[in-house]
Amino acid sequence: MQDNLIFGADASSYRASEPLPSWQRQLSQAIRDPAELCRRLQLPDTWQVGASAGHALFETCVPEAFLRRIKPNQPDDPLLRQVLPLGDETLQTPGYVNDPLDEVQQRPARGVIHKYAGRVLLIASPNCAINCRYCFRRHFPYADNSPSRAQWQEAFDYLQADPSIREVILSGGDPLAANDRHLAWLVTQLEQIPHLKRLRIHSRLPIVIPDRVDQALLDWLEASRLQTVMVLHANHANEIDQAVRAACQRLQGAGVTLLNQSVLLRGVNDSTEALAALSEQLFDAGVLPYYLHVLDPVQGAAHFNVPDAEARQLITTLRDELPGFLMPRLVREIPGEASKTPLV
Numbered sequence: 001m002q003d004n005l006i007f008g009a010d011a012s013s014y015r016a017s018e019p020l021p022s023w024q025r026q027l028s029q030a031i032r033d034p035a036e037l038c039r040r041l042q043l044p045d046t047w048q049v050g051a052s053a054g055h056a057l058f059e060t061c062v063p064e065a066f067l068r069r070i071k072p073n074q075p076d077d078p079l080l081r082q083v084l085p086l087g088d089e090t091l092q093t094p095g096y097v098n099d100p101l102d103e104v105q106q107r108p109a110r111g112v113i114h115k116y117a118g119r120v121l122l123i124a125s126p127n128c129a130i131n132c133r134y135c136f137r138r139h140f141p142y143a144d145n146s147p148s149r150a151q152w153q154e155a156f157d158y159l160q161a162d163p164s165i166r167e168v169i170l171s172g173g174d175p176l177a178a179n180d181r182h183l184a185w186l187v188t189q190l191e192q193i194p195h196l197k198r199l200r201i202h203s204r205l206p207i208v209i210p211d212r213v214d215q216a217l218l219d220w221l222e223a224s225r226l227q228t229v230m231v232l233h234a235n236h237a238n239e240i241d242q243a244v245r246a247a248c249q250r251l252q253g254a255g256v257t258l259l260n261q262s263v264l265l266r267g268v269n270d271s272t273e274a275l276a277a278l279s280e281q282l283f284d285a286g287v288l289p290y291y292l293h294v295l296d297p298v299q300g301a302a303h304f305n306v307p308d309a310e311a312r313q314l315i316t317t318l319r320d321e322l323p324g325f326l327m328p329r330l331v332r333e334i335p336g337e338a339s340k341t342p343l344v
């Protein structure tokens with residue numbers, strides 16, 4: 001197989017003789033022009049200058065399936081805030097950096113990030129189905145961390161040599177932006193390492209394009225000997241519609257445990273009402289809230305920050321309203337720490 005077939009995140013990387021899966025077609029048709037995004041959502045022209053400036057730093061990507069959940073002519077829509085580039089992204093904010101988690105220092109092999117005992121993260125795809133403006137990897141050097149099939153051997157050797165590693169986390173980008181042929185191959189290689197027990201997949205794709213959860217994906221998930229956990233990423237209740245609920249049901253049918261991680265974001269979910277509604281909607285979809293991350297200080301995203309004191313107060317109030325199993329853990333990731341740091 002040629003290397004350019006491995007990630008398969010866009011139409012050009014699929015074999016011409018094969019019909020393109022629906023999700024890949026949708027991804028290839030995603031809105032990538034900030035002016036078009038503004039037009040489609042009937043935003044006043046004044047938004048276009050900032051959108052272009054932000055886009056120049058981190059390009060726009062919004063698939064139709066996500067766009068449909070955004071209310072037109074509402075610049076404050078909580079889903080729009082996550083994807084609309086803004087002029088604020090050009091501001092240099094002290095303390096905000098390109099690699100807030102110091103991940104570039106934690107790469108023992110190409111495509112591998114090893115931060116915590118017992119688990120290792122693989123950059124299974126450099127691509128995403130959506131570009132979230134607050135993303136802590138918005139400056140990540142994916143070009144240096146996208147192994148070809150032959151280059152993956154270095155990662156497998158690393159995993160094989162360390163029997164303390166029980167769990168592999170497929171990350172990215174979004175690992176499910178890779179095509180299923182590649183993912184099935186990757187997981188088959190991992191299954192041959194006897195001390196690996198669990199496969200964790202961090203993906204926003206079942207939320208963004210629910211059709212990503214198709215039979216080809218379910219086939220390799222069901223076939224794996226590894227216990228599989230999928231950590232989804234939704235930040236607001238409006239992201240969870242009937243199509244997302246159906247996708248979650250299909251994943252559960254394949255034996256996948258579903259969790260969700262969110263980021264606490266100014267203007268998106270910085271109220272107890274928004275956080276409670278998100279937990280309720282997740283549970284209705286069969287997903288347990290797992291983490292609520294405070295913003296990682298990545299350059300270009302400071303306008304999303306919610307101060308720690310306010311974040312703690314939100315969680316304290318939320319605890320009075322929700323049962324314990326609907327409470328996400330409020331955490332910060334601090335480079336060099338042995339695990340995520342709880343804030344309350």
Ligand code: SF4
Nearest residue numbers: 128131132135173204
């Ligand atoms: S899907 Fe995840 S990795 Fe991709 S841009 Fe959004 S937050 Fe970042």
